[in-house]
Amino acid sequence: MTDDTLSIRRYLDRLRTLLSELDEREIAVIAKVLKDAYEEQRTIFVLGNGGSAATASHLAGDLNKGACLAAEKKFRVHALTDCQPWILAIANDLDYDSIFVEQLKNFAASGDVVLAFSGSGNSENVLRGIRYAKELGCITIGVVGYDGGRLKPMVDYCFHARVDDMQLTEDAHMVFVHVLLKLLHAGEGSC
Numbered sequence: 001m002t003d004d005t006l007s008i009r010r011y012l013d014r015l016r017t018l019l020s021e022l023d024e025r026e027i028a029v030i031a032k033v034l035k036d037a038y039e040e041q042r043t044i045f046v047l048g049n050g051g052s053a054a055t056a057s058h059l060a061g062d063l064n065k066g067a068c069l070a071a072e073k074k075f076r077v078h079a080l081t082d083c084q085p086w087i088l089a090i091a092n093d094l095d096y097d098s099i100f101v102e103q104l105k106n107f108a109a110s111g112d113v114v115l116a117f118s119g120s121g122n123s124e125n126v127l128r129g130i131r132y133a134k135e136l137g138c139i140t141i142g143v144v145g146y147d148g149g150r151l152k153p154m155v156d157y158c159f160h161a162r163v164d165d166m167q168l169t170e171d172a173h174m175v176f177v178h179v180l181l182k183l184l185h186a187g188e189g190s191c
Contacts, residue, residue, distance in 0.1 A: 121149020
């Protein structure tokens with residue numbers, strides 16, 4: 001084996017191990033929370049930074065289109081990561097740590113779901129968003145890696161990829177997204 005193929009093998013072996021250790025119950029409980037929000041037509045807000053922002057946007061797209069395209073009733077998922085002009089205005093005029101709170105102030109209501117992706121679990125803007133959501137009476141979900149950071153104990157429900165590697169964490173988070181899509185597919189008018 002070359003050095004490159006050995007590095008690839010090591011990475012893939014670590015990923016296989018991580019995936020085999022994920023807690024299916026954490027995913028099932030979160031899927032139930034999202035299914036209940038769908039049934040009751042409550043809004044699901046998703047957020048995150050960097051790669052986690054991309055994962056949040058991906059989940060919103062999967063649920064808004066992929067999970068309910070053929071269904072009469074639709075998911076109501078809003079990615080707080082996607083309106084760049086608004087995000088940049090908030091960051092410029094207030095501060096970056098307020099980008100999710102300020103958007104939630106416009107749209108969130110008690111009983112809505114706020115799902116935060118954070119590899120480290122320690123991003124201040126994510127923590128502030130979850131803190132505000134809890135004060136408002138929203139159901140909160142964290143999707144974390146590493147030791148879960150400060151986010152894990154703050155949320156009502158958590159999916160935890162227990163690994164100290166950002167890329168493996170993000171890989172596990174995308175698997176989480178795609179498993180949710182499979183569980184929540186609302187074909188033939190039902191979720």
